[in-house]
Amino acid sequence: MSKKKNTHSTGTPATTLLDREAVPYTVHSYTHDPAAANYGMEAAEAIGVPPARVFKTLLVSTGEPGSAALAVGIIPVNRSLDLKAMATALGLKKVEMADPALAERRTGYVVGGISPLGQRNRSRTIIDTSAMALETVYVSGGHRGLDLELAPADLQRLTEAEVAHIAGH
Structure with missing residues (x-):
């Protein structure tokens, strides 16, 4: 996998983080269809x-007070988040x-383009074991129409994620 700079003029917080940390990654850009029903399947x-x-990248509300009230779950686009498993992992x-x-x-990202990398406010993160x-x-x-390919170990390290089985069917 070669390291590629983002071809967009300003980059994103995610690509800035990857560049700063010297993490190898590949940029995959595509034309986003605003009528797409499922952003992840569209990307695949x-x-x-x-x-x-x-x-x-999905965010859940933990019900805890304050800024720690959200957590991030990272799961395959063809699966749903198992909320009970996510709660258990947390x-x-x-x-x-x-x-x-x-x-x-x-x-700091829009839905359909939320990256687990370079988020404005870091949240506790769980990556599915798969x-x-x-x-x-x-x-x-x-942003929609931009995916980054990287090693899962780098994703885990940069997000300080824990690994657990959180994907449902």
């Missing part, structure tokens, strides 16, 4: 890789999907 099809290698009784507007404010068996994974680069 556009890039031409199996959906199990493309990971979406040591909580339950979690629920975060309000999209809150997720955007917290991360990622760790892959040579590389694809995650959003910070």
Whole structure:
């Protein structure tokens, strides 16, 4: 995998982080279709890789007070987040999907383009175990139509993520 700079003029916080940390990654740009019903599946099809290698970034509300009230789950785009498993991984009784507007404010990214990398405010992060068996994974680069391919160990290190089985069916 070669290291490629983002071809967009300003880059994104995600690519800036990867460059600063000298992490090898590959940029995969595609034309986003505003009518796409599922951003992650759109990315997998556009890039031409199996959906199990493309990971979406989902935020959950933990119900805890203050800024720690959100957590990040990173799962394959062809799976859903198992909220009970996510809660267990976080040591909580339950979690629920975060309000999209809150997720955007917290991360600095728009829904459908939320990257697990370079978020405005870092949240506790859990990566699904399936990622760790892959040579590389694809995650959003910070906007719709931009995915970044990198080693799952680098993703885990940069997000300070824990690994747990959090993907449902």
